[in-house]
Amino acid sequence: MxxxxxxxxxxxxxxxxxxxxxxxxxxxxxxxxxxxxxxxxxxxxxxxxxxxxxxxxxxxxxxxxxxxxxxxxxIATKPQENWSTRLRQAAVTDAYEVRIAVEVEAAQLAAKRRTVDDLAALDAALDRRREAATSSDAEFVDADIALHAEVVAAAHNPVLTALFAEFLPVLRQALIDLVELLNLRSGDPNHGDESHAALVDAIARGDAEEAGRRLKEELQQTLTQLQTI
Missing domain, CATH: 1.10.10.10 (Winged helix-like DNA-binding domain superfamily/Winged helix DNA-binding domain)
Structure with missing residues (x-):
């Protein structure tokens, strides 16, 4: 084709x-x-x-x-159905709990392993997230996810990267629904900018503990919100 x-x-x-x-x-x-x-x-x-x-x-x-x-x-013409299927069938909150575990570990590794190119990519992704503040909720969520993807990429662990990529189709629409239903951007179009900037800064400084803490707090807050809808 x-x-x-x-x-x-x-x-x-x-x-x-x-x-x-x-x-x-x-x-x-x-x-x-x-x-x-x-x-x-x-x-x-x-x-x-x-x-x-x-x-x-x-x-x-x-x-x-x-x-x-x-x-x-x-290496194969048919996907390994078990993992993807399980994710699609899982409750969003269940998938999100696993996402927290994956991303917190990735953030800590990123603080230890990040390269100059990684830091440039993180800064660019943070800028794009800020620019998306004037865009639709879907575009803002996509920019947010892109920043998180750069954090995971900076961990330089292909397994973590693959796991994160698998979560995206499951979580994207749920996050868009969350932003819209709770009207999270009504008072602050760039919702969560401070926490994301602090995360990028912690990775840049090589502070693994702070990077993990910042990301866990942010994702835990989102999980709590998801449990209300």
Missing amino acids: PLSALRPTPLVEQATDRLREAIAGGEWPVGTKLPGETSLAKILGVGRSTVREALRALAGAGLVQARHGAGVFV
């Missing part, structure tokens, strides 16, 4: 679905090396960061595997 440009949002989910369909349809047989991120981004009409997140989701589903210095290769 030939690839083509995507519709607007949510781009990561669309990119993941399109690549999964191409793999299942025989576009890239098992053992084949996928085109590079830049090539895939041009084909799909999205940014490299979107392609990167889609590839992470495919890796989490057991379809592709990144090989250091060689590229990303197809």
Whole structure:
């Protein structure tokens, strides 16, 4: 099946679905090396960061595997259904509790392992989250998720990265509903900016304990809110 440009949002989910369909349809047989991120981004009409997140989701589903210095290769044509299916069927609050465990560990590792490039990506993601304050709730949530994805990426643990990518389809709509139902941005369009800035600062300073604490407080507060809707 030939690839083509995507519709607007949510781009990561669309990119993941399109690549999964191409793999299942025989576009890239098992053992084949996928085109590079830049090539895939041009084909799909999205940014490299979107392609990167889609590839992470495919890796989490057991379809592709990144090989250091060689590229990303197809290792299966059918996803490992058990984990993804369980997530889709799980209560959002149950999935969120596991997300807390994954992200807090990732934040602590990020404070220890972050590189100069990671810090630049975190700053850019924080800026984009602030810019999204004037956008719709869905765009704001997407910008928020993108920042969290950069925190996880800075941990440099592919398993944590894959786990986080698997949570996104389950949690995204729940977070949008939360923002809308509780009208969280009515008084502060950039809801949560202070806590996110403090998280990025803690990672930049290499303070693992503070990074984990900041993220746990923020996610725990969101979980409490989710339990009310």
